[in-house]
Amino acid sequence: xxxxxxxxxxxxEATDVVAVVGERVALERVxxxxxxxxxxxxxxxxxxxxxxxxxxxxxxxxxxxxxxxxFVQEVHHxxxxxxxxxxxxxxxxxxx
Numbered sequence: 001x002x003x004x005x006x007x008x009x010x011x012x013e014a015t016d017v018v019a020v021v022g023e024r025v026a027l028e029r030v031x032x033x034x035x036x037x038x039x040x041x042x043x044x045x046x047x048x049x050x051x052x053x054x055x056x057x058x059x060x061x062x063x064x065x066x067x068x069x070x071f072v073q074e075v076h077h078x079x080x081x082x083x084x085x086x087x088x089x090x091x092x093x094x095x096x
Contacts, residue, residue, distance in 0.1 A: 014091035017068045040064040
């Protein structure tokens with residue numbers, strides 16, 4: 001069952017993007033960003049940047065990019081709806 005735009009926005013806003021990404025990437029704060037080694041290409045030195053305020057990530061080595069839902073989809077091999085459910089559970093929002 002597809003989620004409403006309001007539900008998706010609620011889940012996105014309730015999600016701690018640093019905590020979610022930090023489960024897979026050792027992040028270090030640099031100004032208003034977090035940087036680390038990309039979980040998709042593992043290129044050294046760290047090329048993965050998480051823009052905290054925007055909730056977006058980008059890897060300068062492999063060009064992986066997206067929001068927290070795209071990140072969860074990629075690392076957990078989930079479709080969009082399953083990623084929304086996963087993040088809702090982490091945020092304590094339960095099901096629709």
